[in-house]
């Protein structure tokens with residue numbers, strides 16, 4: 001199977017790297033700066049599950065031609081429109097697109113651009129970052145990827161994807177409930193991103209500061225929206241999320257908080273704003289999520305103003 005990984009950042013670099021070290025035919029669709037970095041240093045990943053330092057084949061958008069079997073989408077939501085344009089020549093009649101972005105709204109954009117038949121459900125659980133030197137740093141010991149047909153069917157193409165990931169040093173599973181799982185991840189992630197960005201602290205520090213009720217309140221708001229959409233987290237998953245999101249001493253924080261601390265762009269509208277939009281449609285009051293979104297939008301406004309001044 002020929003795999004095209006869009007973006008060699010934290011997620012694309014990590015999971016693409018695991019496929020590369022397994023000997024899978026992998027190419028990274030990158031932009032010029034990352035192409036130069038990869039040409040000079042190869043793909044470098046540090047991880048508790050074993051480091052990777054391998055030459056990586058890259059392609060720029062203008063050189064992309066023939067269709068690929070699997071497109072692994074590892075860009076941020078704010079880059080999705082441009083990434084879809086770039087990757088379009090790689091999508092032929094049989095191409096599968098496996099997006100690993102947080103949230104749900106990207107599915108609508110991908111369906112509209114390529115047709116729903118091309119688009120699988122997918123998610124990943126990992127904490128990783130791409131540092132200034134171009135090294136993908138895996139920050140915890142979780143590296144799970146899940147994928148499946150969005151209608152819950154079993155298919156030959158999902159078996160083929162599973163066969164590819166079964167060769168890689170990463171945890172993976174094919175799921176008959178991938179859309180439900182994506183929502184459950186969104187409920188968890190939106191709570192984590194809203195709280196850790198708003199309070200600029202890890203879960204453990206928020207708990208130490210007396211914030212358990214705020215964490216629980218955010219989780220309840222996110223869950224109420226998921227329920228209104230018909231995808232409320234299942235009781236055991238919700239309990240597990242509550243335990244993780246209120247654990248004393250936990251160093252857990254969202255990748256969005258790392259982005260804020262780097263002064264980088266954030267997926268505010270994709271991860272929190274889209275939930276607010278759905279809450280509004282369902283007539284739900286979600287004041288904590290609203291405040292978290294306002295905080296992120298003010299951060300974006302300041303970032304924009306300061307970049308104009310420079």
Ligand SMILES: NC(=O)C1=CN([C@@H]2O[C@H](COP(=O)(O)OP(=O)(O)OC[C@H]3O[C@@H](n4cnc5c(N)ncnc54)[C@H](OP(=O)(O)O)[C@@H]3O)[C@@H](O)[C@H]2O)C=CC1
Nearest residue numbers: 007009010011029030031075079082083101102127128255
């Ligand atoms: N990091 C994490 O721990 C986790 C992240 N996620 C989610 O995964 C998604 C990806 O996040 P993450 O990997 O952290 O993001 P990164 O910013 O680390 O990586 C995204 C990469 O995509 C590249 N890219 C963007 N547009 C294009 C394009 N048109 N062509 C080629 N490359 C492109 C960027 O390249 P360039 O260098 O040129 O900008 C960048 O390297 C997000 O939705 C995030 O929420 C999910 C779980 C955990």
Ligand SMILES: CC(C)(CO)C(=O)C(=O)O
Nearest residue numbers: 124125126189254255256
């Ligand atoms: C929920 C979590 C931490 C797990 O992958 C994540 O997706 C993120 O930080 O963006």
